[in-house]
Amino acid sequence: MIKSLLRIINFFFGPERTHGVMVYLLRAVGCIPAGRWIVRKIYAVEHPSLEREVFGMRFKNPIGVAAGFDRNGEIYRELSAMGFGFVEIGTITPRPQSGNPRPRVFRLSSDRAIINRTGLANKGLDYAIERLRTPHKGVIVGCNIGKNTITPIEEQSADYLKAFRNLYLHADYFTVNVSYNTTFKEYVPQSRESILEILQPLFEFRRGQDQYRPILLKISPDLPDEVVDMMTDIMIDTPLDGIVATNATTSREGLKASEKSLKSIGTGALSGEPLTKRAIEVVARIHARSKGTYPIIGVGGLMSPEDIKAMLNAGATLVQLYTGVIYEGMSLVRRTCKMMIAEAQGNDAELPANNTEQ
Numbered sequence: 001m002i003k004s005l006l007r008i009i010n011f012f013f014g015p016e017r018t019h020g021v022m023v024y025l026l027r028a029v030g031c032i033p034a035g036r037w038i039v040r041k042i043y044a045v046e047h048p049s050l051e052r053e054v055f056g057m058r059f060k061n062p063i064g065v066a067a068g069f070d071r072n073g074e075i076y077r078e079l080s081a082m083g084f085g086f087v088e089i090g091t092i093t094p095r096p097q098s099g100n101p102r103p104r105v106f107r108l109s110s111d112r113a114i115i116n117r118t119g120l121a122n123k124g125l126d127y128a129i130e131r132l133r134t135p136h137k138g139v140i141v142g143c144n145i146g147k148n149t150i151t152p153i154e155e156q157s158a159d160y161l162k163a164f165r166n167l168y169l170h171a172d173y174f175t176v177n178v179s180y181n182t183t184f185k186e187y188v189p190q191s192r193e194s195i196l197e198i199l200q201p202l203f204e205f206r207r208g209q210d211q212y213r214p215i216l217l218k219i220s221p222d223l224p225d226e227v228v229d230m231m232t233d234i235m236i237d238t239p240l241d242g243i244v245a246t247n248a249t250t251s252r253e254g255l256k257a258s259e260k261s262l263k264s265i266g267t268g269a270l271s272g273e274p275l276t277k278r279a280i281e282v283v284a285r286i287h288a289r290s291k292g293t294y295p296i297i298g299v300g301g302l303m304s305p306e307d308i309k310a311m312l313n314a315g316a317t318l319v320q321l322y323t324g325v326i327y328e329g330m331s332l333v334r335r336t337c338k339m340m341i342a343e344a345q346g347n348d349a350e351l352p353a354n355n356t357e358q
């Protein structure tokens with residue numbers, strides 16, 4: 001019933017309003033006594049074979065929510081109750097910003113894709129702190145941080161540091177978003193120096209803290225392979241803990257949608273099925289170069305349990321979903337978890353009985 005309601009809202013008001021209604025409904029669930037507990041009982045699949053130990057934290061399963069879905073940290077508890085193993089909120093910028101004019105999110109149904117140019121719209125740091133202030137034990141929350149659009153590039157590192165420092169005690173890990181910002185009309189070249197300029201102050205701040213928070217870098221699928229290698233080398237050479245690969249793409253290659261409809265939509269970052277191959281390729285490249293020794297969060301075009309499995313096989317330690325959930329619903333997590341349990345049990349069954357303890 002809820003799916004049909006959201007479909008009707010989408011038809012009349014578009015994807016962004018539909019998403020807003022979904023956020024509202026999930027928040028309502030959180031307000032009902034035992035609401036989240038009931039949702040967890042109905043939706044979440046839990047099993048020891050799904051658990052992962054990453055960054056010294058125990059994830060209930062490796063499937064998380066990608067940044068942009070719970071932009072302001074309003075529904076991470078409910079998303080966890082729906083069965084996700086972790087939630088990355090944000091991108092959070094120091095000051096609130098309204099982003100680009102609407103409409104700015106478009107469904108490309110023929111390609112099972114979304115084009116968005118939200119421009120990192122979010123309610124800012126103070127609002128996110130309010131949302132995260134009460135302890136969220138049992139729910140792993142990552143915080144994706146970025147710069148305000150009006151901040152000049154030369155001053156961007158101060159924005160990242162401000163968000164990081166203020167949110168430090170409230171999130172379990174941080175993702176530094178240096179990938180495509182949909183307000184940028186042009187590609188902003190990223191050099192090793194410019195990335196280090198953002199990261200070094202974060203490492204320095206962390207060194208003075210009692211508690212350790214992993215820092216990851218989120219990269220674009222549009223980077224040439226040499227730049228993906230450069231990002232991997234940054235991870236190897238510095239205290240960076242991992243990479244989130246990838247964000248959405250600016251490419252429009254191989255789409256089924258007509259030239260006319262693409263033209264009427266205009267600029268934006270493309271996510272969903274057209275991204276699957278490149279995202280997996282990037283993860284495999286990072287995994288190979290870092291010899292499988294660093295955690296990678298694989299994201300981009302994971303539309304089915306098989307896509308998720310392929311991403312994990314390519315070397316991702318954890319994965320994140322966005323567009324897959326829009327097209328397939330929350331059941332995508334449940335179906336994948338069930339498949340993973342069946343596979344783990346199948347593998348166990350194949351082992352000789354006296355091998356199970358080894």
Ligand SMILES: Cc1cc2nc3c(=O)[nH]c(=O)nc-3n(C[C@H](O)[C@H](O)[C@H](O)COP(=O)(O)O)c2cc1C
Binds near residue numbers: 066273322
């Ligand atoms: C509407 C929308 C908003 C997004 N906002 C953000 C964001 O604020 N920060 C970010 O790092 N990624 C953002 N993303 C990118 C996703 O986190 C993800 O990297 C990308 O969509 C690829 O995954 P997918 O194909 O599963 O959607 C957004 C994606 C969409 C569709």
